[in-house]
Amino acid sequence: MSIQTSGSINSALPARKPKIDWSRYSLGTAAAAVMAFLYGPIIVLIIFSFNDNQVTTLPLRGFTWRWYEKMLANEQMLEAISNSLYVASSATILAVIIGIPTAFVLDRYGFYGKTLFRRLILMPITLPGIITGISMLNFFRVIDFGLSLETVIIGHTTALIGIVVTQVFARLQRFNRRLEEASSDLGATPWKTFRYITYPNIRTAVIGSSLLTFTLSFDEIPVTFFLTGRDNTLPMYIYSTLRRGITPEINAVGTVIILVSLVLIIMSVILLGNPKSDSTSR
Amino acid sequence: MTPRKRRRLIAIAVFSPPLLWTLLFMIVPYAIMFTYSFYTRQYPTFVPDFQFGNYATIFMKEQYFQVILRTLKIATLVGFLSLMFAYPLAFFLVFKVESQKVRTILYTAVIAPLWVSYLLRAYTWKTILGSEGVLNSFLVWVGILDQPTDLFLYNQFSMVVTLTYIFIPFTVMPIYTALEKIPRNLVEASQDLGLGPVRTFIKVIFPLSLPGVLAGMTFTFCLTAGDFIAPFLVGGPDGSMVASVIQSQFGSSLNWPLGSALSMVMLAIILTIISISDRLERAGHIDLD
Numbered sequence: 390m391s392i393q394t395s396g397s398i399n400s401a402l403p404a405r406k407p408k409i410d411w412s413r414y415s416l417g418t419a420a421a422a423v424m425a426f427l428y429g430p431i432i433v434l435i436i437f438s439f440n441d442n443q444v445t446t447l448p449l450r451g452f453t454w455r456w457y458e459k460m461l462a463n464e465q466m467l468e469a470i471s472n473s474l475y476v477a478s479s480a481t482i483l484a485v486i487i488g489i490p491t492a493f494v495l496d497r498y499g500f501y502g503k504t505l506f507r508r509l510i511l512m513p514i515t516l517p518g519i520i521t522g523i524s525m526l527n528f529f530r531v532i533d534f535g536l537s538l539e540t541v542i543i544g545h546t547t548a549l550i551g552i553v554v555t556q557v558f559a560r561l562q563r564f565n566r567r568l569e570e571a572s573s574d575l576g577a578t579p580w581k582t583f584r585y586i587t588y589p590n591i592r593t594a595v596i597g598s599s600l601l602t603f604t605l606s607f608d609e610i611p612v613t614f615f616l617t618g619r620d621n622t623l624p625m626y627i628y629s630t631l632r633r634g635i636t637p638e639i640n641a642v643g644t645v646i647i648l649v650s651l652v653l654i655i656m657s658v659i660l661l662g663n664p665k666s667d668s669t670s671r
Numbered sequence: 672m673t674p675r676k677r678r679r680l681i682a683i684a685v686f687s688p689p690l691l692w693t694l695l696f697m698i699v700p701y702a703i704m705f706t707y708s709f710y711t712r713q714y715p716t717f718v719p720d721f722q723f724g725n726y727a728t729i730f731m732k733e734q735y736f737q738v739i740l741r742t743l744k745i746a747t748l749v750g751f752l753s754l755m756f757a758y759p760l761a762f763f764l765v766f767k768v769e770s771q772k773v774r775t776i777l778y779t780a781v782i783a784p785l786w787v788s789y790l791l792r793a794y795t796w797k798t799i800l801g802s803e804g805v806l807n808s809f810l811v812w813v814g815i816l817d818q819p820t821d822l823f824l825y826n827q828f829s830m831v832v833t834l835t836y837i838f839i840p841f842t843v844m845p846i847y848t849a850l851e852k853i854p855r856n857l858v859e860a861s862q863d864l865g866l867g868p869v870r871t872f873i874k875v876i877f878p879l880s881l882p883g884v885l886a887g888m889t890f891t892f893c894l895t896a897g898d899f900i901a902p903f904l905v906g907g908p909d910g911s912m913v914a915s916v917i918q919s920q921f922g923s924s925l926n927w928p929l930g931s932a933l934s935m936v937m938l939a940i941i942l943t944i945i946s947i948s949d950r951l952e953r954a955g956h957i958d959l960d
Contacts, residue, residue, distance in 0.1 A: 410767075412767075412868060413767045416759055416762060416763040416767055417763060417767065419759040419760070419763065420759060420760045420763035420764070423756050423757075423759070423760045423839065424760070424780070424781070426756070426836065426839070427781065427784055427836070427839060427840065428784070430792065430795040430796060430799060430836065431784065431787070431792075431795065433795060433798070433799060433805055434791065434794075434795040434798070437798065437805075444803050445798040445801075445803070445804060445805055447805060447808040447809045447812050448808075448812060486688065487688050487689055487692050490684075490685045490686070490688050490689055491688075491689035493685050494685055494686055494689060498682065498685075498686075506689075506690075506693070509693055509697055509698070510689065510693055510697075512697075515889075515890060515893050515894075515941070515945060516893070516897070516938075516941065517893065517894055517896065517897020517898065517914060517937070517941070518897070519897050519899060519914045519917060519918070519934070520897065520934055520937065520938055523704060523917065523921060523930065523931070523934050524697075524700035524701050524703065524704040524934070525696065525700050526921065527700060527703045527704050527707055527927070527931065528696070528699060528700035528703050531703055543696060546692075546696075547692070547696045547697060550689075550692070579677070579681055601786060604786050605786060608786075608787070608788040608789060608790065608791075610789065610790055610900055611897075611898075611899065611900070611914075614918070615921065624788065624790050627790060627791075627794075628790060628900075628903075631794065631797075631904065635794070635797060635798060635801075639794065640798075643788070643791045643794070643795070646787075646788050646791060647787050647788065647791065650786060650787045650788065651783060651787065654783050654786045654787070655779065655783065658779050658782075658783070
């Protein structure tokens, strides 16, 4: 808060002496170079998905839809896509069902071992997926539970709960709990209070983090690699075809994945990054 | 129902899903992995045991120990390089972009690739650096090279380039947050007291941004150390890392106990790094509020 007020005072001050700001130009150039580095390879991927050549070499040979047609005719890939949709949506729903109560527990209750609990549930965010994957592979072997898309869903949920928890928790911390007290003083049941008072305030955080969870689950490999049975998800299918070499068809699928994820990501950033929108609209 | 009873019921309802989930799918699996690391391999499976042979193998056998050292080296290198790219970018966004709206848009553009398929971002470097790839064909096309070289791909260079590329946004995120928190009047005070921009940066801005720098490097280090996708796609023989070795223990090599022990070692390294970085951050913490 104090930071924001000082910022607005600063901007009210008259501008300092006009002088050519060389640091701005050099930093701007550096920043532009890094941005080019970040987006260059993605653009390369997109360009070559339309290039009429079996190998990804320059010069370009002309425009074609061939790789997209091939992709749409590839039944294994289509099945992998539908598997991925099933896994990602189930994992997202589970992560939300588990993640919201977790955020409430961390926000509202004090109990013995709370720090440990928080660290544990957030750990998979910093931990490489391979560790989550292997520990769960061992677990499923011990309880003699066959690997399938369902085990993948459980693995993704475990790996991604932290995303929902951190976002919803951050929103709950800013939420004014007097509103809940007022609601229950006026006779609302706890469920009604949650439904009509609390939930509308955390809604954008829930939707934003679900979109992120969905995208990450859709693209997930390290956990999936160890927990999937005979069915492949899309990234696992791509991974296994890469073993055999690269084809422009992968570029076509990649382009579709990248464009769809970018849309979902931008939507979730807008929802998560604009905390004032939902509290003021009410 | 009395209010007290009701409160208790609500607490149980709120507590049980997360508690059950962490117990069943995190604590128990970690415990099993820990137990397996003491088992003995009996091809093609393994039998319960309590011996330290798997750990001894990891630290005594040259091949495993080398992989661990290489992993640490590559992860450190990627951590530093990402910082070198990420810091100027974050600094530019926070201090040189005046419009709040433009800044938010640019920041979103920087972190968006973070959530775009990890596999595809690594894969595209394979198509760029390969001997029939974009870079080679470009260099031959413009006449710098006579014929394609295979120097770019399947070595530690391609690993570092790919992983740095993947983790730059990850490093930008915490640095940006840390820089944004620095009150502008501190910067102005330093300038009013006669410090030039360079010394203001060294004495005021950089120390205040250290928590972000630490968080970014820790993230990048940990995730690089546990990656097996980049080694698979662009790594080649001298680019394999701990995670690739673990992967093969659960795959073709069929040595789950050794794989579990390696995972425990990796987990220990990562948790150590995280707690060191936590401690450093707390030691250097300056309260701005």
